[in-house]
Amino acid sequence: MPIKHFGVMSVFNLGFTLTVVMLGTMVLGILGGVLGTLLVLRRQALMGDALSHATLPGVMLAFMLFATRSLEVLLIGAFLSASVAYGLMLLIKRHTLLQWDAAMALMLAGFFGFGQWLLSIIQRQGTAAQAGLSRFIFGQAATMLREDVIRLTVVSAVMLIILIGLLKEFKTAVFDPDFFSSLGRSAPGIEWLLRGMTLVFIVLGIRLVGVVLISALLIAPVLTAQQWSVRFHRVLLLSAFIGGVSGLVGTYLSATRANVPTGPVIVFVLGLLFLISILVAPKEGLLRKSFEWHRLKRTLTLYAPLIHLYEQPEGTLRLEDVVRYEVQGYVLKDQDQWRLTAKGEAKVKAMKKVILDES
Amino acid sequence: MEYALVIEDLSVAYHKKPVLWDIDLNVPFGTIMGIVGPNGAGKSTLMKAVLGVVKPLTGRIRLAGDTHQAHAVAYVPQKESVDWDFPTTVYDVVMMGRYGHIGWFKRPRKSDHEKVEAALKTLSMWSLKDTQIGALSGGQQQRVFLARALVQEADVYFLDEPFQGVDAKTERVMVEVFKSLKAQGKTLIIVHHDLNTVRQYFDSVTLLNVRVFASGAVEDVFTDENIMKTYQSDAHQAFWRDERV
Amino acid sequence: MNLDILAVALVTAVATSLIGVFLVLRKLSMMTDAIAHTVLLGIVLMFLWVRDLNSPWLVFGATLSGLFTVWLIETLRRVRFVKEDAAIGMVMTMLFSVAILLLSTRLRRTHLHVETVLLGQLEFVMFERTTLPWIGSWPTSLVILSGVLVANVLFLGFFYKEYKVLSFDRTLAHVLGFSPWLLHYLFMTLISLTSVAAFNAVGAILVIAFMVGPVMSARLLTHRLPRLVALTLIVAVFNTLMGYLIAFRWDLNTAASMATMTLLSFLAILIAAPKQGLLSRLWQHHQQTHTIHMLTLITHLKHHEQDDNVAVESNPNTLYEHFNWPQRKTQKLIHRSQKHGYIEQKDAIIRVSPKGWQFYAHATRTL
Numbered sequence: 001m002p003i004k005h006f007g008v009m010s011v012f013n014l015g016f017t018l019t020v021v022m023l024g025t026m027v028l029g030i031l032g033g034v035l036g037t038l039l040v041l042r043r044q045a046l047m048g049d050a051l052s053h054a055t056l057p058g059v060m061l062a063f064m065l066f067a068t069r070s071l072e073v074l075l076i077g078a079f080l081s082a083s084v085a086y087g088l089m090l091l092i093k094r095h096t097l098l099q100w101d102a103a104m105a106l107m108l109a110g111f112f113g114f115g116q117w118l119l120s121i122i123q124r125q126g127t128a129a130q131a132g133l134s135r136f137i138f139g140q141a142a143t144m145l146r147e148d149v150i151r152l153t154v155v156s157a158v159m160l161i162i163l164i165g166l167l168k169e170f171k172t173a174v175f176d177p178d179f180f181s182s183l184g185r186s187a188p189g190i191e192w193l194l195r196g197m198t199l200v201f202i203v204l205g206i207r208l209v210g211v212v213l214i215s216a217l218l219i220a221p222v223l224t225a226q227q228w229s230v231r232f233h234r235v236l237l238l239s240a241f242i243g244g245v246s247g248l249v250g251t252y253l254s255a256t257r258a259n260v261p262t263g264p265v266i267v268f269v270l271g272l273l274f275l276i277s278i279l280v281a282p283k284e285g286l287l288r289k290s291f292e293w294h295r296l297k298r299t300l301t302l303y304a305p306l307i308h309l310y311e312q313p314e315g316t317l318r319l320e321d322v323v324r325y326e327v328q329g330y331v332l333k334d335q336d337q338w339r340l341t342a343k344g345e346a347k348v349k350a351m352k353k354v355i356l357d358e359s
Numbered sequence: 360m361e362y363a364l365v366i367e368d369l370s371v372a373y374h375k376k377p378v379l380w381d382i383d384l385n386v387p388f389g390t391i392m393g394i395v396g397p398n399g400a401g402k403s404t405l406m407k408a409v410l411g412v413v414k415p416l417t418g419r420i421r422l423a424g425d426t427h428q429a430h431a432v433a434y435v436p437q438k439e440s441v442d443w444d445f446p447t448t449v450y451d452v453v454m455m456g457r458y459g460h461i462g463w464f465k466r467p468r469k470s471d472h473e474k475v476e477a478a479l480k481t482l483s484m485w486s487l488k489d490t491q492i493g494a495l496s497g498g499q500q501q502r503v504f505l506a507r508a509l510v511q512e513a514d515v516y517f518l519d520e521p522f523q524g525v526d527a528k529t530e531r532v533m534v535e536v537f538k539s540l541k542a543q544g545k546t547l548i549i550v551h552h553d554l555n556t557v558r559q560y561f562d563s564v565t566l567l568n569v570r571v572f573a574s575g576a577v578e579d580v581f582t583d584e585n586i587m588k589t590y591q592s593d594a595h596q597a598f599w600r601d602e603r604v
Numbered sequence: 605m606n607l608d609i610l611a612v613a614l615v616t617a618v619a620t621s622l623i624g625v626f627l628v629l630r631k632l633s634m635m636t637d638a639i640a641h642t643v644l645l646g647i648v649l650m651f652l653w654v655r656d657l658n659s660p661w662l663v664f665g666a667t668l669s670g671l672f673t674v675w676l677i678e679t680l681r682r683v684r685f686v687k688e689d690a691a692i693g694m695v696m697t698m699l700f701s702v703a704i705l706l707l708s709t710r711l712r713r714t715h716l717h718v719e720t721v722l723l724g725q726l727e728f729v730m731f732e733r734t735t736l737p738w739i740g741s742w743p744t745s746l747v748i749l750s751g752v753l754v755a756n757v758l759f760l761g762f763f764y765k766e767y768k769v770l771s772f773d774r775t776l777a778h779v780l781g782f783s784p785w786l787l788h789y790l791f792m793t794l795i796s797l798t799s800v801a802a803f804n805a806v807g808a809i810l811v812i813a814f815m816v817g818p819v820m821s822a823r824l825l826t827h828r829l830p831r832l833v834a835l836t837l838i839v840a841v842f843n844t845l846m847g848y849l850i851a852f853r854w855d856l857n858t859a860a861s862m863a864t865m866t867l868l869s870f871l872a873i874l875i876a877a878p879k880q881g882l883l884s885r886l887w888q889h890h891q892q893t894h895t896i897h898m899l900t901l902i903t904h905l906k907h908h909e910q911d912d913n914v915a916v917e918s919n920p921n922t923l924y925e926h927f928n929w930p931q932r933k934t935q936k937l938i939h940r941s942q943k944h945g946y947i948e949q950k951d952a953i954i955r956v957s958p959k960g961w962q963f964y965a966h967a968t969r970t971l
Contacts, residue, residue, distance in 0.1 A: 040687070040690050043687060043689060044689075045687065045689045045690035045692075045693045046634055046637075046689045046690075046692060046693050048693070049637065049693055049696075053809065088871075091874075091882070092874065095882055095885060096823075096824060096874070096880055097444040097493070097823070097880070098628075098820055098823060098824075099628070099631050099633070101631060101632075101633045101634045101689070102628050102631075102633040102816050102820055103820075104633070104634060105633035105634055105636065105637055105812050105813075105815075105816045106633075106812075106813060106816050106817050106820055106866075106867070106870060108637065108809075108812065109637075109809055109810055109811075109812035109813035109816070109817075109863065110813045110817060110863060110864075110866055110867030110870070111867070112809050112810070112813075112863070113809070113810045113813050113859070113860045113862075113863020113864055113866070113867065114860070114863065114864045114867055115860075116723065116810075116857055116859075116860035116863070117856060117857055117860035117861050117863070117864045119857070119860075120851075120856040120857035120860055120861075121854075121856060124854070124855060124856065212641060212697070212700055212722075213697050213700065213701060215693050215697060216693070216694070216697035216698070216701070218693075219690050219693040219694050219697070220694055220697070220698075222690075223686055223690055223694055226686075259708050259709065259712060260705065260708055260709060261704065261708055263701070263704075264700075264701035264702075264704040264705045264708070265701075265705065267697050267698065267700075267701035268698075268701045268702065268705060270698075271697075271698035271701065271702075274694065274698075296372060296377075296416070297372075297416050297417070300370050300372075300416055300417050301417050304368060304370070304381060304417060307381070308381070407775070410775060410778055410779050411778050411779075412775055412778045432779055433779070434775065434776070434779050436773060436775055436776070440773070440774075440775060441772065441773050442629075442631075442771070442772055442773075445629065445771065445772045446629075446823065446826065446827045446828055446829050446832050447768070447772060447827075447828070447829055448827075448828065451768075451829070452772070455765075455768070455769050455772070455773070455776060458765050458766070458769060458780050459779075459780035459781060461765075491827035491828075493827075
């Protein structure tokens, strides 16, 4: 049953279907947050985008070959075709001088075009599968059934358990693969596990948020979390939390308003959280950073001559500086030579302390 | 005295962290100056600031007679900063050095081609002129970039670690070229990290570690005491911590 | 056969692949991915304002939103929070989601559909026509795309050497006094404009394939920039013609058919390119292994030439023990070396032939 029937219900009286779908998107959001942390740190943030587009021909081929709408078959098709695209990307990177990003762009658009081409074959045969494509591109959480959510939750839970169980292995392998290998562990093994899980995540998530926006679930929670902390574990936890909350809130918002697709709302919520974090987060906030840069520039411009004088007591001062410093009581004239007063020395020391603490 | 390069009160900071602090430096014409200092001392940043790639926090940089930068400065990049897979030949890379003279919209003239040919022959790279640059050895790549700097016909040459990873023969060729440039009254400023060869290559040296610790003729400035001061691992930290160094 | 469709397809392919050369060389491929998706936001916002699907303002708005995307990505990166790829993914999905939300709430009953923007409708381009003075009535898409093509050709013609320097060595561009910032944004304006002009015909996603595909194929065939440009155009035209013919013959989606050809021709070149292809690399690797093995054999024989136990060390039947190799592999090596005439066998002792010494001297000099 589509959720829209429950559109007017209050938060405390959610329909069963909506509750189930919210649970599903929340789990997906948490998984995206955790998996995305590893991917973004591994500089593979855009992999999600490339692979999600590359699932299209697999879905179409599975449909053509088995003439079924069974979700399992289509998902396996999606998984296989994204895997092939990924394999080709690796092949290009390893054996040619072409750049990784170019390989990614070509596989993304080439596979998507191939999928569209297959779709036009299907349409010609008149099996009327056309409506499926836009659902595939934008996702449709509303049509999720209980079985879908159960499958999603079970698979996600299994992956989360693997991720948490092997967290220190993942962490080491992501930061320093060579060191990890030197411990006698298999860095490629861990890498493949990560790739495999990313593929599964994408295949599961497309149905909810669609091809274009699935990569946001892998990127946005991490970037937001990174504004608040630089510690791996905190970023990971926060990212999982942000992913989960956005899934929950986004699904609720889209279900309680008519005609608003779920995926874009979830991503919009993620975007808002990111924007707020960038502006206000304590350590790394944009406002604060720009403010501090200008303050440093001002300090250096205004007081560089004073620091000069402190360093080289025999040095000279330009007239415009002298006027300023004398008024402020930082310098005094002593036998034709400008000297720092006690206040001036204190000022120089204070400035040095500030800069040292912050650099 | 006429200076090729004058730097006054230059500070550069990446965000809140000062990378170069209060640099004053005068480089006269006709010198080969080495810029020496430990890793993270800001050697490359100093060069980038002079080239106009990095925006300084404070200070002024004046190049010889304030002529247009395109003709005043030539530079040889650090190897990592160039795309070696780029589809271009040795000849083409050297011709890029003439682009500043050729100007927008125009094509290279006969005199440009002659200059490129001469520079490639000086560095014995003429026989490899049609080779893709990625296929060259480390020493050959360095020679190509030196040839490119030569055809720029600048007054001041900046070289970022030019001796890194080159063979002995290339090193000899390069030193020869440096000497002949110097004889023409050009100025060379070379970022360098090997202390053992400083006396051999340079006639003046700047010891840099966030600040300038010493600058001048090699025999005056390149003393054990100055080197010690510059290379004390926390020399610039000590400065901020208010110990007069 | 519909020549209007073919003409639009060809002009699209040439315009996109030409600008794609510098796009790939400048390593900005995924930036177009972002631009291609976010032009939707520009179109939606402009449409909300002018309420006309055929207004040139839509092209203007979409181009601006492409530039805005680039600026946002670079700002995120410059203030050093975010790596470039993460910034691209972030900005792209955020702006796209806003566009979809606007579409689904404010513009539900209009003719502006996301599918049209993302997937394009090459088959319908001939219905929208513009009458020009002197040359008569032409499909509007063809007119716009031809304009963009001319702009691309002129622009890259004028600034060819500047972009070459910018792509190859950014610092040199600074030193030579070209403003990298200005050149970059001019370039991104062109990329944005080309994406916008092309999406109508082939859709925003397939534009990416047309931009990067041909030049990537050409990259595997040459190391010279002028040849790269020529080959890119040849590959692009080939893909278009083949794609069009297939689509026409079996009545399939033309743009998708062209994209499929782009992918297939790239894969074919990837496998079979003369020097950089996978097969050729495999063959080179194979040859090198053989050379090294034969050199090892000659070195071994040379080492034990004057030895007292030369009979043991140079016996073809026991050599495998000294090499610690499987017997078959050693036998094959001896056979191969004999076939090349590098070694001679006499009384169960193998010796290096004069030809073998030549090979040895040559190979050790060049290795």
